[in-house]
Amino acid sequence: MADETPAPDSPVIDTTVPHSARIWNYWLGGKDNYPVDRAAGDQYVDVFPGIVDIACSGRAFLARAVRFLAGEAGVRQFLDCGTGLPTADNTHEVAQRAAPASHIVYVDNDPLVLSHAQALLTSSAEGATSYVEADLHDPERILDLAATELDFGEPVALLLMGVLGHMGDHKEALGIVRHLGGALPSGGYLALYDDTDTDEAHNRAQRDYDDTGAVPYRLRPPEQIIAYFDDFDVVAPGVVPCEEWRPEPDQGGPPRRTSTLCGVGRKP
Numbered sequence: 001m002a003d004e005t006p007a008p009d010s011p012v013i014d015t016t017v018p019h020s021a022r023i024w025n026y027w028l029g030g031k032d033n034y035p036v037d038r039a040a041g042d043q044y045v046d047v048f049p050g051i052v053d054i055a056c057s058g059r060a061f062l063a064r065a066v067r068f069l070a071g072e073a074g075v076r077q078f079l080d081c082g083t084g085l086p087t088a089d090n091t092h093e094v095a096q097r098a099a100p101a102s103h104i105v106y107v108d109n110d111p112l113v114l115s116h117a118q119a120l121l122t123s124s125a126e127g128a129t130s131y132v133e134a135d136l137h138d139p140e141r142i143l144d145l146a147a148t149e150l151d152f153g154e155p156v157a158l159l160l161m162g163v164l165g166h167m168g169d170h171k172e173a174l175g176i177v178r179h180l181g182g183a184l185p186s187g188g189y190l191a192l193y194d195d196t197d198t199d200e201a202h203n204r205a206q207r208d209y210d211d212t213g214a215v216p217y218r219l220r221p222p223e224q225i226i227a228y229f230d231d232f233d234v235v236a237p238g239v240v241p242c243e244e245w246r247p248e249p250d251q252g253g254p255p256r257r258t259s260t261l262c263g264v265g266r267k268p
């Protein structure tokens with residue numbers, strides 16, 4: 001459990017309402033969460049147990065996508081928006097294992113993620129990692145801050161993993177993807193996963209969660225998630241459930257089917 005006594009200069013952590021990063025951490029088996037997060041997480045699981053598979057398969061997709069990007073695609077720069085709390089196989093660890101010179105900029109707006117940023121700022125000697133506290137609703141600020149670290153004249157992979165549902169309005173979410181995607185050069189990549197609204201129990205659990213006072217998460221029709229890739233050439237196997245995206249043999253038993261969609265696209 002997270003230490004609930006803040007240090008004098010630490011960011012203010014609100015432990016009275018559940019937070020997305022902390023509940024995600026709880027479902028992933030982490031310890032950086034509070035009673036309010038565990039209560040909301042358990043209530044969600046009671047209505048829709050599949051959410052734990054979704055969290056795990058999303059994380060596993062993130063690792064496979066970053067391995068593909070740093071390996072086969074040869075990308076050396078990553079802008080990971082909606083990073084989440086540090087866990088196993090964070091973006092910089094996966095990328096720098098494949099390509100030690102990889103440079104990662106993490107972006108999140110949760111104060112607890114900021115207070116744990118130190119764990120994200122380890123880096124290979126050849127590469128670099130940095131953390132920016134910023135809100136995805138303000139993509140121009142993210143680009144301004146990221147431009148001090150990344151060279152947007154060279155390929156950058158934009159990661160939007162499990163975060164676009166926090167952008168309530170689909171038009172706004174699409175606008176954010178276009179804004180950030182527009183800053184990528186030809187040969188840059190977009191990689192994302194998100195939850196669809198195709199499972200009624202999931203929709204019900206999400207409605208209950210949204211009533212807790214937490215920042216709501218919008219489950220979307222598949223076509224709205226597919227539309228995020230409009231300006232990109234989607235690499236094989238296309239926009240598919242997370243567990244179907246280039247599965248690897250060492251993943252254990254057959255993955256359970258989730259109502260997620262994910263994909264990786266290259267900017268032409």
Ligand SMILES: C[S@@+](CC[C@H](N)C(=O)[O-])C[C@H]1O[C@@H](n2cnc3c(N)ncnc32)[C@H](O)[C@@H]1O
Nearest residue numbers: 021082083084108109110135136161162163166
């Ligand atoms: C569901 S978690 C996903 C974490 C991680 N990307 C993963 O795939 O495991 C969503 C993350 O988005 C962050 N987030 C939510 N709204 C945000 C916003 N407006 N700006 C930046 N980050 C945001 C949350 O703090 C949280 O860390």
